[in-house]
Amino acid sequence: AENTVILDGTGVKRALTRIAHEVLEKNKGVEGLVLVGIRTGGVYLAQELGDRLNEIEGVEVPVGAVDITMYRDDIKGHHEHLPVGKTELPFSVEGKRVVLVDDVLFTGRTIRAAMDAIIDQGRPSCIQLAVLVDRGHRDLPIRADFVGRNVPTSRSENIMVAFDADNKPTEVILQK
Numbered sequence: 001a002e003n004t005v006i007l008d009g010t011g012v013k014r015a016l017t018r019i020a021h022e023v024l025e026k027n028k029g030v031e032g033l034v035l036v037g038i039r040t041g042g043v044y045l046a047q048e049l050g051d052r053l054n055e056i057e058g059v060e061v062p063v064g065a066v067d068i069t070m071y072r073d074d075i076k077g078h079h080e081h082l083p084v085g086k087t088e089l090p091f092s093v094e095g096k097r098v099v100l101v102d103d104v105l106f107t108g109r110t111i112r113a114a115m116d117a118i119i120d121q122g123r124p125s126c127i128q129l130a131v132l133v134d135r136g137h138r139d140l141p142i143r144a145d146f147v148g149r150n151v152p153t154s155r156s157e158n159i160m161v162a163f164d165a166d167n168k169p170t171e172v173i174l175q176k
């Protein structure tokens, strides 16, 4: 097995800082903005992104979580994700600009399920998507608005997103 470092600790920080600026530019600030991370990696990244937005704008952006439990049948080469629908949103999404955050975007099924779970709670004015890594292979017409790194992968490869004990992202590795 061969490993390639896609982003080191500094690279992850820079990517998140850039994404924070892109989110601010696209949304013209933080007014009405909420972050929703997808458990578990996406929640840690949403918290990091929230910290960056706070540093830049001096405003606390609410961070919530959605839990999309996946059931994969990798042996048969097909998989499906079933939303458990467990959302922990300490705010209403009604009329909000929701930025969904996840670590890796792959088929898009998790994001579709997450959008369902959010829309179940109310009607956001819009939903945007931020991911640290887009590894391709979409099954659905879903794309990210904000991407840390586009990493072409084969279906059998894996992206490892590492976090430290404080849930801070430390590196991104492509595992062949």
Ligand code: 5GP
Residues within 6 Å of the ligand: 038, 041, 081, 102, 103, 104, 105, 106, 107, 108, 109, 110, 111, 135, 157, 158, 159, 160, 161
């Ligand atoms: P999708 O639903 O788009 O097929 O897969 C995305 C979800 O599965 C994300 O929540 C992500 O955490 C996880 N995932 C898919 N592929 C990878 C990968 O290569 N590495 C990691 N760390 N997570 C992945």
Ligand code: MG
Residues within 6 Å of the ligand: 038, 039, 040, 041, 042, 103
């Ligand atoms: Mg995940």
